[in-house]
Amino acid sequence: VQDNEEQRWIQRAQAGDRDAFASLVERYWSRLYRWLQHLTRCTYTAEDLTQEVFLKVWGKLKLFQPGTNFRAWIFRVASNCLIDSRRRIRSPAQALPSTLGNHDPGPVAALLSQETHVLVEEALERLPLRFRAALLLRVQEGLSFHEIAQALALTEETARWRVFKARQILLKELGPVLDRGKA
Amino acid sequence: MNCRSVYRSLLALESPAVPDPEVREHLKGCSRCRRRRRRLLRLQREVQSLPFPLENPRAKACFLQMLARLQTHQAAAASAPPSVRPTRRRLVTYAVAAVLLLAPALGWLLGEKDDAPRPKKPAEAVASGSVDPVVVDRLLERHLHLAQGLPSGERFQVFVELAAELRDEALRLARQPGSAELPVVVRLYGRIMDEGLVGRAAHLNEPQRRQRLPAVINELRQTENQVQRAIAEASPSVAASLRSLAATARDARARLQLLLGEKV
Numbered sequence: 001v002q003d004n005e006e007q008r009w010i011q012r013a014q015a016g017d018r019d020a021f022a023s024l025v026e027r028y029w030s031r032l033y034r035w036l037q038h039l040t041r042c043t044y045t046a047e048d049l050t051q052e053v054f055l056k057v058w059g060k061l062k063l064f065q066p067g068t069n070f071r072a073w074i075f076r077v078a079s080n081c082l083i084d085s086r087r088r089i090r091s092p093a094q095a096l097p098s099t100l101g102n103h104d105p106g107p108v109a110a111l112l113s114q115e116t117h118v119l120v121e122e123a124l125e126r127l128p129l130r131f132r133a134a135l136l137l138r139v140q141e142g143l144s145f146h147e148i149a150q151a152l153a154l155t156e157e158t159a160r161w162r163v164f165k166a167r168q169i170l171l172k173e174l175g176p177v178l179d180r181g182k183a
Numbered sequence: 184m185n186c187r188s189v190y191r192s193l194l195a196l197e198s199p200a201v202p203d204p205e206v207r208e209h210l211k212g213c214s215r216c217r218r219r220r221r222r223l224l225r226l227q228r229e230v231q232s233l234p235f236p237l238e239n240p241r242a243k244a245c246f247l248q249m250l251a252r253l254q255t256h257q258a259a260a261a262s263a264p265p266s267v268r269p270t271r272r273r274l275v276t277y278a279v280a281a282v283l284l285l286a287p288a289l290g291w292l293l294g295e296k297d298d299a300p301r302p303k304k305p306a307e308a309v310a311s312g313s314v315d316p317v318v319v320d321r322l323l324e325r326h327l328h329l330a331q332g333l334p335s336g337e338r339f340q341v342f343v344e345l346a347a348e349l350r351d352e353a354l355r356l357a358r359q360p361g362s363a364e365l366p367v368v369v370r371l372y373g374r375i376m377d378e379g380l381v382g383r384a385a386h387l388n389e390p391q392r393r394q395r396l397p398a399v400i401n402e403l404r405q406t407e408n409q410v411q412r413a414i415a416e417a418s419p420s421v422a423a424s425l426r427s428l429a430a431t432a433r434d435a436r437a438r439l440q441l442l443l444g445e446k447v
Contacts, residue, residue, distance in 0.1 A: 018250045022247050022251075025243065025246065025247060025250070026243075029238075029243050033236065037236040046236070047238075047239055050242070116229055117229065117232075117234070120230060120233065121233060124233075136230070139231055140233070144197060145197055160197075163195075164194045164195045168194055171223060174222075175222060178221075178226055
């Protein structure tokens with residue numbers, strides 16, 4: 001959902017207002033970085049790509065049509081940057097760094113939660129990239145199938161299919177893990 | 184509805200938490216499907232609650248800092264005297280924004296060695312003033328051109344100019360003892376040559392090759408000579424970087440000559 005504030009930032013940024021663009025950067029930086037980090041499995045590549053995405057967004061912002069979906073558009077730019085980067089760099093994927101030190105829910109719960117997180121992250125890592133990209137946009141970013149289709153240049157049905165497959169594969173892999181601990 | 188169709192319907196829903204009435208009806212009497220749905224909802228929650236990966240706070244800070252500096256440079260460009268050549272003025276306009284380029288551009292290089300200690304990002308180096316902002320400025324302008332999807336001939340020309348900028352910057356840095364940026368710039372030069380200039384040259388058609396390549400080959404030859412002269416006056420560590428630059432230029436020249444059907 002694009003709120004009025006965001007629309008104003010976009011319009012001002014299109015008119016050359018860098019402060020407004022900085023607000024957009026603030027709003028989307030972490031989300032893009034998280035998505036790209038999950039897809040590249042490399043913090044440095046994700047960081048570089050995030051910068052590249054905003055550079056391109058800044059360069060092409062005038063091409064964005066006000067009133068259309070900025071969130072889907074920015075993820076589309078990110079998706080294109082990722083594709084370009086995969087063409088450029090054919091290096092093996094890096095293991096995810098541990099990012100599990102951020103919660104403190106108590107020792108036992110923390111252990112279970114961390115273990116589940118690790119298993120979920122590992123299962124996500126094994127997902128084919130096209131399924132992972134769509135699932136994360138749906139679940140973490142809350143994009144609708146229509147928006148995912150826009151972001152990844154797919155039909156809506158294909159977007160729905162990719163999310164379907166991602167869920168199916170993950171449930172098959174993680175089934176019993178998801179029964180334990182707090183439901 | 185049978186269990187299979189209910190399961191498939193749940194998997195295909197935008198929000199599995201809100202199933203269709205028909206599915207809800209089935210769930211009431213089927214513990215197996217209820218368990219499957221619980222797992223699906225748990226999966227959604229788990230993926231949703233995966234912690235945000237740790238960010239390098241400097242990355243965004245640098246980007247925003249550069250954005251802020253861009254405004255200053257834009258203001259400067261706006262008040263520049265009319266005698267400034269248009270291209271030059273445009274470069275000034277982009278001055279700090281150019282810094283933005285270096286991060287992704289050099290990211291091509293830096294992203295490769297994730298197991299090695301990461302050198303200071305050029306964007307940070309620029310932000311702290313150790314890389315000539317005018318060079319970065321030009322790099323950005325070209326990067327923006329590349330991002331705008333030019334035809335192959337023009338893209339090739341962008342890479343030619345980019346390579347020349349990097350060569351000049353490398354020679355400038357070579358005169359500064361102990362420059363940490365020199366090896367980075369030399370590596371970027373190599374990358375621009377390999378993946379940009381030579382790669383793009385292969386996509387030129389025959390008339391374009393005949394028209395454009397001789398001048399570039401000549402320039403690369405001059406680069407080799409210039410760098411050789413600089414090596415003679417350089418310290419051993421700087422000389423090593425410069426030798427690498429000269430070798431890149433030599434190799435690129437040879438490959439372009441082969442594209443023209445010349446003997447190397």
